[in-house]
Structure formats: structure tokens, C-alpha cells
Amino acid sequence: MSDNIGKIVGVNGNLLTVEFEKPVVQNEVAYARLGDLRLKSEVIRVRGHYAEMQVFEDTTGLKEGDRVEFTGELLSAELGPGLLAQVFDGLQNPLPKLAEECGFFLKRGHYLDALPRDRRWAFTPTVETGASVTAGDALGWVPEGIFRHRIFAPFSIPRGERWTVEEIAPAGEYAVEHVVARLRDPRGGRHEARLFQRWPVKIPIRAFAERLRPTEPLTTKIRIIDTLFPVARGGTYCIPGPFGAGKTVLQQLTSRYADVDIVIVAACGERAGEVVETLREFPELVDPRTGRSLMERTLIICNTSSMPVAAREASVYTAVTIAEYYRQMGLNVLLLADSTSRWAQALREMSGRLEEIPGEEAFPAYLESVIAAFYERAGVVRLNDGSTGSVTIGGTVSPAGGNFEEPVTQSTLKVVGAFHGLSRERSDQRRYPAIHPLESWSKYEGVVLVDQVAAARDVLFRGNDVNQMMKVVGEEGTSIDDFVVYLKAEFLDAVYLQQDAYHPVDAATSPERQRYVFERLVRILKTPMRFESKDAARRFFQRLTQTVKDWNRVEMGGAEFAEIERRVEAMVAEVAEYA
Amino acid sequence: MHRVYHRIERIAGNVITVQATGVAYRELAQVTSARGVSLAQVIRLEGGRVDLQVFAGSRGIATDSQVRFLGHTMQVPFSQSLLGRVFTGGGQPRDGGPPIHENPIGIGGPSVNPAKRIIPRNMVRTGIPMIDVFNTLVESQKLPIFSVAGEPYNPLLARIALQAEVDLIILGGMGLKHDDYLFFRDTLEREGALSRSILFIHTAADPIVECLLVPDICLAVAEQFALKNQRVLVLLTDMTNFADALKEIAITMEQIPSNRGYPGDLYSQLAARYEKAVDFDTAGSITILAVTTMPGDDVTHPVPDNTGYITEGQFYLRNGRIEPFGSLSRLKQLVNSRTREDHRTIMNTMIQLYAGYKETLEKQAMGFRMSDWDRKLLKYGRLFEDRMMDLRVNIPLEQALDLGWRILAECFEPAETAIPTRLIEKFWPGNIAAATAA
CATH class of the missing domain: 2.40.10.170 (Thrombin, subunit H)
Incomplete structure (x- = not known):
């Protein structure tokens, strides 16, 4: 002290x-x-x-x-084995343990070690005495759940400097505080390495060889995202939306189905109820990738809205630091921050108390650079040993009044690679997920062919144009060809962009299925069709919509799947116009 | 023992400043002036100066009035004898009964450890289809009624309170009109619910600072009862007045306003109250139902906007009806899956079609020709409004769902609704469908 x-x-x-x-x-x-x-x-x-x-x-x-x-x-996080499956507050206090000690309420001034001190880990060294190591090199590993949790030489080794391993512990069971290696720096200084280390949360961990461009898609099994507005591993995306548009449901689905090794949920200034759901349900859900409990790959940093504001700011940094730490092991990590607006508001509250000169909507002038610096901590990196790891950051934004012109949304849009804008209009119509298909964008490549996406988007745009026009000239003033374009756009929306988050099959669509189904749907969209009247066209598309929706609800590859597919094709063939 | 000060340096708004030492942040003091005695709370310490917020307002306070620090923070008594009583925002009896001093508890306590919460799972039945079917009320939920001045939100609040199955009702009135207060008291009394109710009432005529205390007092008492295994329903009306009181104090304290004059911490302040709604894993629960009036019917106004982000779904009260477009939280969707298998489908389908009806209405207003489909939607919309949305309808959930199927069958063919074939086969009223087809 x-x-x-x-x-x-x-x-x-x-x-x-x-x-x-x-x-x-x-x-x-x-x-x-x-x-x-x-x-x-x-x-x-x-x-x-x-x-x-x-x-x-x-x-x-x-x-x-x-x-x-x-x-x-400086404010630091403990990094070591035992983090996964945990629930921490913004200052990395384990909440379940706190509940054991303090009961129902969060007592102030009560701090616990983030990592259990008594638990022992089976350590296997991977370096020998005399080896020289730099920041980010592993000294050994311990098994943590399904992962090989690497034990690193201190991240604080200055860039370009190499330290010599003077002593390394033999394979054996150790608690996190046990010194497993002694190192010497070129100036003769001696250092100890334990199973865990502390790292200041506001400083990025840079112990890797180089940063790469994010190219590989990160599939979420949500069709509208993977097909139209994809996210890349190591990329960034944001989900702004008014309240009640389904931000949190979207984050929940992503945390469940995303194709990554580890998911870190930073519940920052949001409702406690949502964390509770993850907390109570994930341990019972099975991760289809590993066959183990979903909780084993999940970590929750939770600073709900009623918890002290200053810790809210700390919580997003704690979360991203832990994400970077697991990236160092060559893993793909997804960080979901819900919601970055609350964090920005925490900045605003402190700025106000400090009586700083306010910027737009009383947010501090440094808001943009702080947000940019946070999202820049995402990325794909090549590690010292040649393997790659990634941190993907997805942040929700809760703009005041649902108006995207406010400072937090705008500062975020400048720095992210994909934008999933949620729309009140779509959620009122119960079109979930309420991501707006015309306003959203992504700079990454998705799971389906680019020209198919272009064709689908073309139909969506033209359908919207026709719909706008119909509001002025009425249905009677619209040609039947235009009307069919409008119906096709509505059809694509209903059967592909909308997805039932609560249906066991429809909730998650694998990339293979997306490719297969989307290809067929685009073919339907491209098919010229002839109808006697607009009512006939409408009736046809209502029937087609219901059939394809039924198709969405059956497992791919079964007899029923093929049967419905045949039915859909027969229906389309009836109205197709062959030139 | 208590330290007493006689020199007030500054009086601005409801805030007075004295030079004092050894004063704790948020400590209470008693201010004695010619007008009487009032409580005051420390809201800032700065270089030997202490800013106090005077509950009864600063009017009549002299520069030599007596300020006596009490050495504790704001407290409220907690005992069974609170039941059936009415108090002011400051915790004083309003009903002429004796004051209660026993077992004081602090207000605005720490938040609940998320690890000790459980997933809300019990639906609270209200008999109002627009709530039960389309926006289910769930035990331990926090739910605001967004409304415009002039709508019957207080009667609705009272009706839900009386029909909901809870052990205890705590009513917090903020800036309430005196006749509204009497309405609540008389309604509770008439329905025989007053003996399981506690009322903390701040009327529009009372000092503004007391308004700020109402939610904290209500929730502190509710928390104690919930810990004793009671299911508590807290009614707060109207939270916009609470937010306005926050604004008033913030401006007096020369804080930098963020949005329309409201302080930057409005979200945190509201959240700290609403987040008290809880289902303890081994004890009772707190459900919060609050009224938020939207100035100018503007949902993007900072108070409803922030409230919307904090709460789990909302009721919109407009033209005497609950609108079906209120946002749905995941919470309800989960509870809905446990009522009846068609609940969620009925809810979504009916609202999607109702949205279509609204579009058709616009088209109709512009004089466009109505297609067959439009006519179906128009018929549907009218039936929906008459049979479902009317607030006088009082039927249990199952009947309401059957009613939904009947309305759909009267207006549409099964394929037009895009309902999963499996549910159509099970629930679609067959004879009506056949009649329509023929």
C-alpha cells in the first residue's frame, strides 16, 4: 500500500x-x-x-x-485462467461470489479478486530455461474449458526487447498467484511471471506481429445480416435504434449463434433483466459447435443502469481488454457492447461535473476520439507465432428520440465497418429483425454471391419506389408490372429478411442454407410473371409467402424440405411468363 | 450533540448554503425559520461550504435561520402499521393519523446484485385484451403508460391495480392534482383495497423537493416488503413531474443542461428508480407501473425517450385506447410462449394486419380506389378496434385469443394471414372459414 x-x-x-x-x-x-x-x-x-x-x-x-x-x-484488469463463464461487474468483481458474501444487494466498498485464488490449474511449460521471449510470447498453457489458455510473458515487455527465461516451473498444478517463470531483462532487471497478469484497461494490448485486414465473414445465422449486411471477423459494426426496436434481442441472438470462439457481453448501463436471462439460460444451452454448455464460451461484464455511473465507463474497457487477451491466444472473440450510448452518457455526466465546456447536446468535445479509439481496439492480428486471432466489436447505440443525427450515432458511424440501423416503422409492423434493408450498409463481404445480393437489393429498392409512388397515385394508377415488383420486394422481405427469433429452426440459418435458399429466391425474383389482375397477383404472393415461410420452419435436407421446395417451384412455374 | 449553524450565506431557489465542517454528503439537516421547521439534505460539499436542498422550499428562510445537522441520511419508517395510511412526499402523515417513527430504513439504497435476480416468469392477468394479449404485464416488470394530458391514465392505473393479483399496492403520487389523489384514495377504499395499500402523495401544491423523494420512499418501503416475501405493485404517477423536479434543482445548482434543460444524468436517475423492480430468487417481487405524460404527445421528448430505453415495453394510451404498437420486450415474448401456443402468432399477425389497416386508411383518406384486399383490411380494422381495443372489454386471455381467431376468420382466408399451417389447422374456426369461402 x-x-x-x-x-x-x-x-x-x-x-x-x-x-x-x-x-x-x-x-x-x-x-x-x-x-x-x-x-x-x-x-x-x-x-x-x-x-x-x-x-x-x-x-x-x-x-x-x-x-x-x-x-x-492505473485501473487494471486481471488476465488469467478462470475468466470464462464468469459474470463480473464493471470493475471485474465476480457477481455470483459477491452475492454469496453480501446477499441480495451490492454493498459498496466490497471488492473481490476477479480470479479465484484457490483454484489450481494444470500448467504445461512450452519454453525452456535460457529461451528469450518478447511480449505476447507464451511461456506455457493451462486447459480452460475447451481452450488451451496460454500463459504469456508480461505484455509490459517493451516493444523490440527480448527477455531471457531464467527459470520455468515444471509441468504441474498451480494456483494463479504461483510464480511460474523468472525473467531477466537486458538491463539485468529481474521479473516474475505468474499464471495471471494485470493490464491497465484503457491501454490496448499490442503484443502481436501485425494487424491484418478483416476479410473473413463472421456468420451470425441471422439472414439479413449475413446476406445483406455482413460482419467480418475483426471488424466493427453498430446497431443504432430507438427503444423497443429489438436491439437487445438481436444482441442475444448474436451471442448465441455467432460463429466465434468466445463471446464477451458488456452490458453497460442497460437493464439488469437482460443480463439475468443470459445468466440463467446460457448454462443450460448447448453450443452446437462444441457440444458443451454455451456459458463456457461466454463472459459477461455487467454494469446495469442502476449501478454507479463511473464504473459504467470502466466496464467497456474491462471487456475489451479481456477480449484482446483471448485474441492473443489465437482465438476469435466477439465483444457485444450494449449500449455504447450509456457509456457516452457516463462521459457526459462526468464532463458536466468537471464543468468542462460542453459540445453538441452537452457531450464532451472528446467524445468522438474516445469512441474511435474504442472501436479501433477491434481487429485481426497475426501473432508472434504466426497464428491469427481477432476481436470483433458490435456496439448498440441508443440515440435520443431514435434520431440518428445525434453525436453518439454519428461518431460511431464514422469508425465502424457495418451499420445495422433499426427502424421503429419496421418494429411497429412486427417485421423482425427490424434492421432497415434500405438504409443499412456494410463494407464487408458476406456469405452469398455479390451479384445475387445486388439483384435482391435492386428489387427491394424498386419495390420501395413503387410503394412510395402508390401512395401518391394509388393502386389503380400503378401498372401491373410495377405492382408485381412491389409484391416481389414484399415477398423477399417477408420470407427472407424477416426471421422468427423464437422458432427453433427459423431462428438460426446456417450459411449453407442461406446460400441455397437465397439463390432460389433470387431466381424467383428474376422470373418474369404474368397475372390477370392485381388481386390475382396479390393472392399468388400471399400463398407463396406462406409456403416459403413454412419452408423456413423445417430442417434443411429432410424430405419435407425437398417437398416444399418442389411445391414452391411448381407454384412459380404456373405464373412464369416465358418469352 | 447536534451541530447547529446560524449563518446562511446564500439562498437560491430551494438551495441554501452554509459554512460548516464535519458534514457528510447527503446528510439531513433541520432548518428552522419563522415559517416553521423543514428538513433539508446536503447535495454538495465544496471547500467548507455546504449546499442544502430545503424540502419545504426556501421561502421565508432568513439569513440567520437555524440549521441543525442530524447526522443521518433520509429515512422512512417501515412497519405493518404503514398499511392503509397516506403520507406526504416527506413521509409525514397526510391523513390526520399519528406519525410513525418505528424501524427507520434508509432510502435510495444500493442496487440488487444481478446474480440474485431471476427471470420474470409470471404473467399478471388484467382482463384487458390489449394488455393480456398484445403487451402482457409480467411480475417484476417496470412498465410505463405513455399518455397525453387528458387521457384517463389514472383510472386505467387504478383498474390495473385492483385487478392484478398482488399482495400490496404502494401508490406514489408526484405533482398529483388534489382531486386525482382523492380519486385514488376513494377508489381503493370503495374496492376494499385500501387496507393493503400505502399512499405517498405529493400534490402539485406541495414543495417541489418532496416530489423528488416520492419514488425513493415508495421503492424503499416496497423493497422491505418484497424481502418479506410479498408481491408488491408500485404505482407511480406521474414520472414526468419527477423529471421536471430534477430539472428544476439541476438548473438551480447551475449544472450544464444536456437536452431541453434536463440534466445529463436524467437516464441514470430514472434508471436508479425503475431498476428497483425485481424478482428476488428467494423472496418476493416488485412490479412498477408508472405514468409518463408525453408533453405535446412527443415520444422523443427526453422523459418518455429515456424512460422507453429503461423500461421493458410500454403502453401507449391514446384516444382512450391502448395502442397495439407499443414496443415488446423479450421478456413478454418469453412469458407469452408459456400461455398458449397460438398467443405469439395471434399477437404478431393481428398487429401486422392492423398496421396494414392503418395504411389502407391513409389511402382511403386520399381518395384512392379500394381493392378487395383493402376492403378486407378495413373490415378487419374496425372489428379489431370495436371488439379488442375498447378499454371496456374485460375478458380472460384465452377468450381474447379465441376472439382474435374469430375476427381473423371473419375477414380473411387462412393463406392471407401467413399464419403457420400447423396453427391454422388447429385453431382456425372451421365453420366460419367454410362460410366465407362459399
Whole structure:
């Protein structure tokens, strides 16, 4: 414990003004003493002999003159085996364990170790004495669930420097605090490596060979995303949408079906109820990729809306740091941040208390650079050993009033690779997922052929044009050819873009099935059709829609699948017009 | 023992400032002036100066009025004797009964550990089809009624309260009109529910600071009862007044406003209250039903907007009817899957078709010719509004679902609804379908 002690001179909400004498570090962690309690806080501004600190807890009861203990350390996360399947708060306290100790409520000033200290891990060394290592090199590994959890040389080894392994522990069972290696730096300094290390959450881990361009698609099994607005491994995407448009359902589905090794859910400033669902259901769901419980690949960082605001900001950084850590093992990690707007609001609250000059809608002027820096922590990297790992970041945005012109949405759109805009109109019509097919975009490549996507989008755009036109000239003023285009667009929307999240088969569509079905649907869209009247056309498409929807609900490859496919083809053949 | 100060340096709005030492953040003080005694709470400490928010307002406070610090934070008594009583926002009796002092508990306590929550699973039946079928009320949910001034939101609130199966009702009134307060009291009394109710009422005539305390007091008491295995329903009306009170204090404190004058922490402030809704894994539950009036019927106004993000679905009350387009949370979808297999399908299909009806209405208003399909939609929309949306309809869920099938069958052929064939075969009223086809 450092002996640097300060004294509180002001309290305003969760902002403390502290008078200090010895040097303090920007963003260092300090503890405000309240009787026996120690309230964690972080230095966020220094003026003269006064440090301003945000407290990660409720400040009720603090007095002027109370002691503050500075630690000299930046806010850090513990990185080591035992993180997976855990539920942490924004400061990496394990919530289930906290519940065991404190009961129903979150007691302030109560901090626990993120990693269990008593659990032992079977360590296998992969380097020998005398080897030279750099940051990001593995010293050995332990099994964690289905993964080989690599134990790394400290990430703090300066770039380009190599340290020598003086001593490495033999294979055996060790607790996380056990020293498994002793290292020497070129200047003769000695260092210890344990099964875990600490890393400051606001600084990216850069212990890899190079960053690559994200090209490989990350399939989510949600058709509208994988086919029209795909996400790439190592890419970034955002989901802005008004409340009630289904952001959270979308995130839940993605966390369940996404084709990645590890999913980290950062529930940041959102409802507790949603975390609870993941918490209680995932352990019982089976991951189809591994046959193990879905929880084994999931990690939740949860700072719900009623928990202290300052920790909300910390939670997204804790989450992305852990994501980067698993990426270092050559794994594909998906980080889902719900919602980045709440995090931005936390910044705004602190900025207001600091009486900084406000930018647009009172958000601080540095909002854009902070958001950009966060999304830039995503990426595909080639590691020191030649393997690749990736962090994909998907963030929801909750724009005030559902208006995408606000600062958080706009700053986010500038830096992400795909935009899944949710629309109130579509959710009112119960067209789920409510991703707007005309406004959304993606810069990545998807699972189906590009020219098929172009053809489908063309029909959607033209269908929308016809629909707009019909609002002016009415159905009677529309030619039957135009009307059929409109019906085709509606048909594609109903049977492909919409997906029933609660149906066991329809909820997840594999990339193979998407390719197969989409190819056939595009063929139907391209088929010229002749109808006697608009009513006949409408009736035909209503029947076709229902049949294809039934098709969506049966498993691919079975007899029923083929049978419905034949029926669909027969129906289309009846109305097809052959030139 | 208690420290007493006599020199008030600044009086602005409801906030007074004194020079004092050893004062804790959020501590309570008693301010004695010629007008009487009021409580006040510390809201900022800064270099020896203490800002206090005076509950009864600063009017009549002299620069030499007495400020006595009490050494504790805001508390509310908690005991069975609260039942059937009416209090002010400050916790004083409003019904002429004796004050209660026993067993004081703190308000605005810490939030519940998410690991101790359970997934809400019990539907609360209300007998209103627009709620039961289309926007199910779930135990431990937090649900606002978005409304415009002039809509019958308070009667609706009262009706849901009386029909819902709960052990205890706590009503928090903020900026309530005095006659609305009497309405609630009399309705609860008439229906024999007053003995299981507790009322904390701040009327529009009371000091604004007390308005801020109402939700915290209600929820602190609710939490204690929930921990004692009671299922508590908390009614809050109207949360927009609460937000406006927050705005007033924030502006007085010279905080930088973020959106339409509201403080930047509006979301966190509202969330801290709504998130008290909970289903404890080994105890009772708290369900919150709140009214949020939308100024100018504008759902993008900061108060309804932030509320919408916090809560799990909303009821929109418009023209005396609950609109079917309220957002659905995942929560309800999960509960709906356990009622009857056709519940979710009926809900989605009927709303999709109703959206089509609304479009057709627009077309009709512009004088376009109606196609066969349009005429079907028009018929459907009218039937739906008359038989389902009318707030007077009072039938159990199962009957409401059957009614839905009947309305569909009267208007459409099965294929037109795009309902899964399996459900059509099971539920479509056969004789009506045959009659329509013939």
C-alpha cells in the first residue's frame, strides 16, 4: 500500500476534489476512506494541489477531511485462467461470489479478486530455461474449458526487447498467484511471471506481429445480416435504434449463434433483466459447435443502469481488454457492447461535473476520439507465432428520440465497418429483425454471391419506389408490372429478411442454407410473371409467402424440405411468363 | 450533540448554503425559520461550504435561520402499521393519523446484485385484451403508460391495480392534482383495497423537493416488503413531474443542461428508480407501473425517450385506447410462449394486419380506389378496434385469443394471414372459414 494520502475538500455527486501533497498520476486508482470502507476511485483531472476523482461507488456519507489513499496504479484488469463463464461487474468483481458474501444487494466498498485464488490449474511449460521471449510470447498453457489458455510473458515487455527465461516451473498444478517463470531483462532487471497478469484497461494490448485486414465473414445465422449486411471477423459494426426496436434481442441472438470462439457481453448501463436471462439460460444451452454448455464460451461484464455511473465507463474497457487477451491466444472473440450510448452518457455526466465546456447536446468535445479509439481496439492480428486471432466489436447505440443525427450515432458511424440501423416503422409492423434493408450498409463481404445480393437489393429498392409512388397515385394508377415488383420486394422481405427469433429452426440459418435458399429466391425474383389482375397477383404472393415461410420452419435436407421446395417451384412455374 | 449553524450565506431557489465542517454528503439537516421547521439534505460539499436542498422550499428562510445537522441520511419508517395510511412526499402523515417513527430504513439504497435476480416468469392477468394479449404485464416488470394530458391514465392505473393479483399496492403520487389523489384514495377504499395499500402523495401544491423523494420512499418501503416475501405493485404517477423536479434543482445548482434543460444524468436517475423492480430468487417481487405524460404527445421528448430505453415495453394510451404498437420486450415474448401456443402468432399477425389497416386508411383518406384486399383490411380494422381495443372489454386471455381467431376468420382466408399451417389447422374456426369461402 502506497503511503500517498490525500484529503477530501469537496463532494459533488460521485466527483471528489482531493487535496494532495506527494505526486499523483493521471488515471491512477485511489481509495476514499469511509469508516472501514474503501471506495474505489480514479483520478481524472489534476489542478494545482487538487486532484479530481470519479468514485466508482455511491458517495453518500463522505465528509470533508476524509482520507484518500492513492495507489500509484492505473485501473487494471486481471488476465488469467478462470475468466470464462464468469459474470463480473464493471470493475471485474465476480457477481455470483459477491452475492454469496453480501446477499441480495451490492454493498459498496466490497471488492473481490476477479480470479479465484484457490483454484489450481494444470500448467504445461512450452519454453525452456535460457529461451528469450518478447511480449505476447507464451511461456506455457493451462486447459480452460475447451481452450488451451496460454500463459504469456508480461505484455509490459517493451516493444523490440527480448527477455531471457531464467527459470520455468515444471509441468504441474498451480494456483494463479504461483510464480511460474523468472525473467531477466537486458538491463539485468529481474521479473516474475505468474499464471495471471494485470493490464491497465484503457491501454490496448499490442503484443502481436501485425494487424491484418478483416476479410473473413463472421456468420451470425441471422439472414439479413449475413446476406445483406455482413460482419467480418475483426471488424466493427453498430446497431443504432430507438427503444423497443429489438436491439437487445438481436444482441442475444448474436451471442448465441455467432460463429466465434468466445463471446464477451458488456452490458453497460442497460437493464439488469437482460443480463439475468443470459445468466440463467446460457448454462443450460448447448453450443452446437462444441457440444458443451454455451456459458463456457461466454463472459459477461455487467454494469446495469442502476449501478454507479463511473464504473459504467470502466466496464467497456474491462471487456475489451479481456477480449484482446483471448485474441492473443489465437482465438476469435466477439465483444457485444450494449449500449455504447450509456457509456457516452457516463462521459457526459462526468464532463458536466468537471464543468468542462460542453459540445453538441452537452457531450464532451472528446467524445468522438474516445469512441474511435474504442472501436479501433477491434481487429485481426497475426501473432508472434504466426497464428491469427481477432476481436470483433458490435456496439448498440441508443440515440435520443431514435434520431440518428445525434453525436453518439454519428461518431460511431464514422469508425465502424457495418451499420445495422433499426427502424421503429419496421418494429411497429412486427417485421423482425427490424434492421432497415434500405438504409443499412456494410463494407464487408458476406456469405452469398455479390451479384445475387445486388439483384435482391435492386428489387427491394424498386419495390420501395413503387410503394412510395402508390401512395401518391394509388393502386389503380400503378401498372401491373410495377405492382408485381412491389409484391416481389414484399415477398423477399417477408420470407427472407424477416426471421422468427423464437422458432427453433427459423431462428438460426446456417450459411449453407442461406446460400441455397437465397439463390432460389433470387431466381424467383428474376422470373418474369404474368397475372390477370392485381388481386390475382396479390393472392399468388400471399400463398407463396406462406409456403416459403413454412419452408423456413423445417430442417434443411429432410424430405419435407425437398417437398416444399418442389411445391414452391411448381407454384412459380404456373405464373412464369416465358418469352 | 447536534451541530447547529446560524449563518446562511446564500439562498437560491430551494438551495441554501452554509459554512460548516464535519458534514457528510447527503446528510439531513433541520432548518428552522419563522415559517416553521423543514428538513433539508446536503447535495454538495465544496471547500467548507455546504449546499442544502430545503424540502419545504426556501421561502421565508432568513439569513440567520437555524440549521441543525442530524447526522443521518433520509429515512422512512417501515412497519405493518404503514398499511392503509397516506403520507406526504416527506413521509409525514397526510391523513390526520399519528406519525410513525418505528424501524427507520434508509432510502435510495444500493442496487440488487444481478446474480440474485431471476427471470420474470409470471404473467399478471388484467382482463384487458390489449394488455393480456398484445403487451402482457409480467411480475417484476417496470412498465410505463405513455399518455397525453387528458387521457384517463389514472383510472386505467387504478383498474390495473385492483385487478392484478398482488399482495400490496404502494401508490406514489408526484405533482398529483388534489382531486386525482382523492380519486385514488376513494377508489381503493370503495374496492376494499385500501387496507393493503400505502399512499405517498405529493400534490402539485406541495414543495417541489418532496416530489423528488416520492419514488425513493415508495421503492424503499416496497423493497422491505418484497424481502418479506410479498408481491408488491408500485404505482407511480406521474414520472414526468419527477423529471421536471430534477430539472428544476439541476438548473438551480447551475449544472450544464444536456437536452431541453434536463440534466445529463436524467437516464441514470430514472434508471436508479425503475431498476428497483425485481424478482428476488428467494423472496418476493416488485412490479412498477408508472405514468409518463408525453408533453405535446412527443415520444422523443427526453422523459418518455429515456424512460422507453429503461423500461421493458410500454403502453401507449391514446384516444382512450391502448395502442397495439407499443414496443415488446423479450421478456413478454418469453412469458407469452408459456400461455398458449397460438398467443405469439395471434399477437404478431393481428398487429401486422392492423398496421396494414392503418395504411389502407391513409389511402382511403386520399381518395384512392379500394381493392378487395383493402376492403378486407378495413373490415378487419374496425372489428379489431370495436371488439379488442375498447378499454371496456374485460375478458380472460384465452377468450381474447379465441376472439382474435374469430375476427381473423371473419375477414380473411387462412393463406392471407401467413399464419403457420400447423396453427391454422388447429385453431382456425372451421365453420366460419367454410362460410366465407362459399
